[in-house]
Amino acid sequence: MCTEVIRHANGKINLTLDVTGTRQDGYHLVCMVMQSVALGDEVRLCKSTAPGIHLQMKGCDLPGDESNIAYRAAQALRVSGVSIEIEKHIPIAAGMAGGSTDAAAVLLGCNELFGLGLSTQQLCEIGLKLGADVPFCIMGGTMLAEGIGEELRPLPSLRLPEGGVILLARPEAFVSTKEVYQKLDAVCPKDHPDTQGMIQALEKEDYPGIAARLQNVLEEVTIPMHPVIGRIKEIMKEQGADGALMSGSGPTVFGLFSSAEAAKKAAAQIREEKLTDTVILTEPVR
Ligand code: ATP
DSSP states (O other): OOSEEEEEEEEEEEEEEEEEEEOTTSOEEEEEEEEEEEEEEEEEEEEOSSSSEEEEEESSOOOSSTTSHHHHHHHHTTOOSEEEEEEOOSOTTSSSOHHHHHHHHHHHHHHHHTTOOOOHHHHHHHHHHHOTTHHHHHHOSEEEEEETTTEEEEOOOOOOOTTOEEEEEOOSOOOOHHHHHHHHHHHOOSOOOOHHHHHHHHHTTOHHHHHHTOEETTHHHHHHHOHHHHHHHHHHHHTTOSEEEEOTTSSOEEEEESOHHHHHHHHHHHHHTTSOSOEEEEOBOO
């Protein structure tokens, strides 16, 4: 049995996000195409002689106690004598599933470290109780997610043209995911993503078709609350993004660029206009 496991916990973006209804318990039913990105947290798990769960966060001031979803992931597996270190790179509360991916890495890592022998499906079931995005983060890649996010179907990965990049920009706006979903019920969005068209575009490796179909119904709620998101999208498009969209409930915006030069110019303008300093170049991962 090994004594140390290191996992890279990828962030995600939404190529589409649609809300199709509400469950009786109040959870919203979604239909979304999720894509893992290379930007991720580094998660290191070691066996420890001290009983219990010891979680240390680096690069952020999140506590390493029960309020941390990564801690709760270890608890859910009932492991003891584990020391976890997470170096945070994914912006927090940004619509990039930062917490969910840490939880997924802890579930996968503990399963390996302690030789628990749980199947991916079992880990996804445990993960779903921690958060709706955790099963996707366990699987990674590109997925159609339905239900509350737990019904996953693998899709061909987003492929950028040679030399292409994804630009991420996270403005300092505070977005409450709960509030966004609550307000969506009042807005009742008219424009829904063409999810089937997006799936076909991915299957055909039709990059222009993918870029043209980026759509997120939650923008209708979040952008009026935080116009900075709309301005960042505008800048990305003016600077040559083939498409730009808010990820999840926001506030992170991503742009698909065929040229890294154009993406760097967009990043420079976003900084110059003092919209945010958190601008990151990344790429899709399969
Ligand atoms: P999603 O895209 O799944 O809706 P998000 O990217 O918007 O999630 P997270 O970064 O997961 O948001 O953070 C949501 C909240 O969870 C934060 O306000 C933070 O306090 C809390 N949290 C608990 N544990 C973590 C963790 N390990 N990493 C990030 N946030 C965490």
